[in-house]
Amino acid sequence: MKRFSFAAGPCPIPPEVKKQVAEDVREWKGCGVSALELPFTGDEFAEILESAESDLRSLIEIPRSHKILFLQGGATAQFALVPMNLARVGWHCDYVESGYWSRRAIEEAASWWDVRVIASGAAGRVPNFDEWRRNSDAAYCHFTSNESADGLQFHEFPQGGKAPLVVDMTGDFLTRPIPVEQLGLVYASALKSLGASGLTIVIVRADLLVRGSSGGIPAPFDLARQTAARSKVNTPPMLAILVAARMLRWLVEGGGISTAFLRSQERSANLYSIIDGSGFYRCDAAPDARSRVNVCFRLPDPELEESFAHEAEALGLLHLRGHKRVGGLRASFYNSTADEAVDGLLEFMTNFMRRNG
Incomplete structure (x- = not known):
């Protein structure tokens, strides 16, 4: 009997991707060692990263103004890393409350800086954009595009506003077009879209990378330093990135x-x-x-x-x-x-x- 998972995460992995990853784990492209044994500083792993970035850029048309990071941890880690990197002491941040996961993000961010909830959805709905009371002096405006626990989704993206838009797209990443050029930062845990836990994709506008508190962010969590190091300040989640690269290629070919x-x-x-x-x-x-x-x-x-x-x-x-x-x-x-x-x-x-x- 065939079995199928409808779990909210991780997503199913297509049979052809499983086969390819299994071959990679046995031996990476005839080099005599498993993909699990590749050094993260070597040319082989650089090739995997470059392939993943290239396919991701083409899939959702990411402009060169935005950098792509492949980081350890899930989206929950970004609940803290976003305010750490995009705000400073004395700044405030706008958040939209639309369900379980946006509330989690608000709670975490509030332990760092002044958080202003600019809109809240009623039961069974997300707040309309005209209900958002955005502040022009906010460090950023954060919302969750898809509330996987509540079954809610913003079907469009907001327009305008001076504060950069930050979007947690963990729930619906790569299931629809994304106007990346209008967004300051997008993050998504890879397990719901790219098959393996332990990896988070961050797409960030380059000019925002200088905002974090200088010297106050540990190196692995500093988006500017991770950008300069091509996501390799510390050892990245190599197997999860390999799976993501194969899933991205599967999406392109599909x-x-x-x-x-x-x-x-x-x-x-x-x-x-x-x-x-x-x-x-x-x-x-x-x-x-x-x-x-x-x-x-x-x-x-x-x-x-x-x-x-x-x-x-x-x-x-x-x-x-x-x-x-x-x-x-x-x-x-x-x-x-x-x-x-x-x-x-x-x-x-x-x-x-x-x-x-």
Whole structure:
């Protein structure tokens, strides 16, 4: 029986990528050693980094004004590293509260500098851009593009404003076009889009790299020093970067971001159609704020939700329970989620409703 994961992270890894990474681990391009044994200062690893950066730049059209970093840790680390690097004593930072992960970012940033929450979303919705009370003198304005725990997403990016925009795109990175030229900094933990935990992608406008408190940031966490060292101030997460490079190449060869975006729209629309038309399933997110990546839904009672998850697992449809702080059910559709997995889930949901509705 085939098994498919719908976990919010890590994303599935396509079979062809697994095969390639397995070959890399056995022996890297005929050089006689495993990719795990390559020195991070050597030419071979430099080639992996260059390949990953080149494909990432082409996929989302990153201008030369922005630098790309491949850093250790998850997005949670950036909750502190962003204020450490982009603000100084006496400055304040704007934050938009839209769900669980943006609240986590706010809590962490508030331990460093003066944080001003400029907008908060009500239950089941994200705050409209005209509700944002942006401050022109803010060090930056931070928002979370996709709230994976709540099933919410900003479908557009805000325009204007003097403060640089900082976006946590961990939840929907590489699933849609990104106007990088309008953004000061983008960060995303790679496990939801590029297959392996331990790596975070940071895309930062070069002129912002001089903002951090001079001499006060440990070297591995200093974005300016990491940029100068090509992400190698300390040993980077080499295996995770290799997996990311292979996933990026897979995305390029599979049609790029435009294809990924269309697939994301279609898959989520089909699932929401079943939910909305059922009278059995329920989605509490407003239609204009629903995530195309993490579809959160409920059943009439918790016992049915547990039966749903248990029966799905027996059929090989795994990891459909919601975030532990939120509850309910959740299906995550990443670029690498197989069509067969999506079709199987839709069929199961229809059958489960017929038997229990």
